[in-house]
Amino acid sequence: MAAVFCFRNVIFGGACKFKSANFLLFRNLEQKQVRGCASYVGKQRSEYDYDLVVIGGGSGGLAAAKEAAANLGAKVAVLDYVTPTPIGTKWGLGGTCVNVGCIPKKLMHQAALLGEAIHDAKSYGWQVGDNVSHSWENLKDAVQAHIKSVNWVTRVELRDKKVEYINGLGTFKDQHTISVTTNKGDRLLTAKYVLIAVGGRPRYPDIPGAVEYGITSDDIFSLNRPPGKTVIVGAGYIGLECAGFLNGLGYDATVMIRSIPLRGFDQQMANIVVAEMQDKGIKFLHRCLPKSVEKLDSGRLKVTWTDSDKNEFNDEFDTVMFAIGRRALTKELHLENAGVEVAGDGEKIDAVDEQSNVPNIYAVGDVLYKKPELTPVAIHAGRLLARRLFGDSAVTMNYENVATTVFTPLEYGAVGISEETAVQRYGEDNVEIYHAYYKPTEFFIPQKNISHCYLKVVAKRDGDQKVLGMHYIGPQAGEVIQGFSAAIKCNLTVKDLMNTVGIHPTIAEEFTRINVTKRSGKDPNPASCCS
Known part of the structure; x- marks a missing residue:
């Protein structure tokens, strides 16, 4: 067993980057060594502060942390820090899905469906008044109350599962050392393994007024005023879902499409979704690009855009929301200090079985290159990874045939x-x-x-x-x-x-x-x- 430990230290301690077949050989051998002596490793913690440090408190990172600590006996810390949006929105532990993604989106989608059901109810004999109205403030408060309850439950769960939670910004000092910045000062953590699970944040277009006056999906679910007449720039699933529930709640919604809707999905189905949304009153600006956002004296936002023939148009809106894609938050991590390479897009990590080119550094979730950006995918991959690192498992994540749903009307x-x-x-x-x-x-x-x-x-x-x-x-x-x-x-x-x-x-x-x-x-x- 001592020989095994010596071999593993040689692999992890040097600056070598294993490539192609040699890298895969050493990686597979290393994982087998870990699986073979998982219980022994759990008792030897003198070399590092933690067996595993997870950078990012979203679904995938939390799943891996809880599995490793509670079920496999590893010493684990989770770092989580949310940088406020340009308009100051921030949130608690739980990542995108809980705070500004799947959960609030589904709740607002449900609110819109209920509004439609109220009107349908008359046909089924229910006596429903004609003056049906909706309160954005009440919905927003209810959604945010639920999110805060999930934030609290998540923190309690980490404590119960003996995962140390650190509300701090983590960056790499080297492949085993993480520098953490908190409101109480800086500290260094060392870890045998590091898991990158920082996810991503929405992009803004490089046009005048976008950052100053626009919002993204990071802001819409906690917006402290009714959104009013809204233009959504982008026709991916986030853009279409938000346009759908806004329209269902009674707000004028327009979607600006640069090229095609729901890129990556079956295009016949995508076009049927758009046709249905148009029938419900949602307006679409096809093959158009925003040029500028200007705040008027009235407080409204003047949006100027051009079409594919370079014709220029403008209109006034109460809210401008950008849904033009997301960027992985890897540049903030100083990956170069650990020798972690990113893929051709300059942001994401092209990992093999979640393992980066640095053998002790892994990644799950939206930071992975050409993998589905879905919460259940990150969760499952995180759990399986923990079992391979600290348990007697060889099961890897299968990214094929993953189901998903676009919650349009x-x-x-x-x-x-x-x-x-x-x-x-x-x-x-x-x-x-x-x-x-x-x-x-x-x-x-x-x-x-x-x-x-x-x-x-x-x-x-x-x-x-x-x-x-x-x-x-x-x-x-x-x-x-x-x-x-x-x-x-x-x-x-x-x-x-x-x-x-x-x-x-x-x-x-x-x-x-x-x-x-x-x-x-x-x-x-x-x-x-x-x-």
Whole structure:
């Protein structure tokens, strides 16, 4: 065992950067050594202050920290510090998802759905007054109260699981040493392993007035005034989701699209989502770029933009929100002091099984290059990493076939690859696309628009037709697609789908009744609810 320790110290103590096959060989051997003597390592802590220091208090970092400390006996510290936004917004422990992402987004989406349901209720016999109104302040306060309760529970949980929480900004001094800046002063921590889990923050465009007068998703959920007439610059999932709930809450919403909506998603589905949002009254400015934001004497914001033909336009808004992408917070870490390399984008870490080019430094979550930027992905990867470092595990994260949902007014759920990717990867002649429009039963009585309720299955054309992707637009998309994502993990085929008996009447059963291919040219519209 002493020989093992000596070998590991040679690997971690030098400045060498292992590359290609040699690096992978040493990395795999090192992980096997750690797994083989996990209980022994847990008792030898004289060389470093901590077995693991996690930089970043978001979902992935917290998952790894709790797994390592509570279940595997490691000595762990978590560093978390939130730099305020340009307008001064900051938040507590828990990262983007809890504070300015998934959780507040879903709550505001739900508020918008409830508003729609109130109007639908009249058709079902409920006596609902005509003067239905909504209070932004009450919603904002309720959402923020819930977030603060989660912040508190998270801190208590770390204490109970014996994870040391440090509200400080961590940067690298070398590959084993972290410099921490807190309101009580600076300190140095040494760690056997370091996990980078700092996530990212929204970008601002380089135009006059953007930073001074604009906001991002970091601000919208705690905005201390009603947003009023709003323009959202950017048509990724964050931009479309925010436009959707703002419109649902009664605010005028406009989306400015530079190129295409929902880049990276199936584009047929993305365009259906946009069409549905337009039908609900959301305005879209296609192939336009903002030029400037100017604050008027009235307090309103004058936005000037140009289209693809260089024509210039302007309008006045109460709120300008930028949703043009996010940057990984790696530059603030002084990675160069530890020798950690970033990918070609200059920001993200191109890790192998979450391990950077420096063998004792790992990364999870949104800082990883070309990996899904999703909370459950970070959580699962963090837990598996902790088990490999401190437990007897060799299980690595599988980043393929991860399901996700875009919480637009009519939700879009997807798992697997898009139609475009399938055709590019396998060739058009080797891919079969099944598709169907459908009629949600709950849409009948209020006579809601069903023209955009659509789903498709992307499959290989040969044999039993292995399913490569499933895409669904309609109510409860997340709940529908979650179960099918497990089936895809188990190598679901079209034959399996067709031999599955659906639950009637549900919207999820539509996948089990799918039988029309695009290739056939047949009408994908159902004749009745039971056809």
